[in-house]
Amino acid sequence: MFSMKATDHSIIFSSLIACASLFSSFALQAESPMPKAVEQIDVNKYAGQWYEIAHFPMYFQRKCVSDTTANYAVNSDKTIAVLNSCRTKTGKMISSQGVAYSQNAGNSQLKVSFLPAGLRWIPFTKGDYWVLRIDPDYRVALVGGPSHKYLWILSRDPHIDASTYQSYVQTARDYGYDVSKLVQTPQHK
Structure with a gap:
């Protein structure tokens, strides 16, 4: 006959709780909308200087x-x-x-590496850079990726008006980003 000790019950119970947590986290991820890059960008129009208007805090920008x-x-x-x-x-x-490498025909999904040129071949060292929204004149852009870990609002000008800013924040929210993490970047120009 099979018998279980009290410790066996607690191990089984702990395992069931862990499984339930894992499945609920998958369910939450499934409910979160997947960001979608714009169909294409004109890289020549996109080239040039952009000012960071807001961003998610990240380790590699900790000194900025x-x-x-x-x-x-x-x-x-x-x-x-x-x-x-x-x-x-x-x-x-x-x-x-x-350096950024295009990942789609429309050049709107990129992988970026900041490693020295000789080390860029190392797997898993490139970050996603997806252009999620851009205005027709290439003046304001929303950039992120599929993981919801990174987000930037960029502009050709050091400052944008509040309604434009809120419109881009809403796009990020619609894609499932936690916009409460956005930090506005001071620009002194």
Whole structure:
């Protein structure tokens, strides 16, 4: 005859709770809308300087306190050169160079690496950079990815009006981003 000790019951109960938690987290993810990149972007129009208007806090931007910009240029091999810059709390400007690789025919889904050129072949070292929304004049853009971990609102100008900002925040919310995590970036221009 099979008998169970009290500790066996607690192990089984703990396992059932863990499974229930796992399934409920999958269910919550399934309910969250999947971000969708725009169908295509004109990389030549997208190239140039963008000001960061708002972002989700991230480890690699931990030293940045203001004046964050991103500059893009199309390389001869069709990749995109990336130069991100920002001001630290000491007032020093710092920058990071990277390269973006298109992942779709419309160039709206990119993978970006900031590793040195000789190390960019290493798997899992590129981040998603999806253009989720862009106005027809290429003045304001919403950028994120499928994981909901990253989000940026970018503009060609250092400041945008409140209604434009709220419209892009709403697009992010519609895609399932937790917009309460958005931090507006001070621009001193």
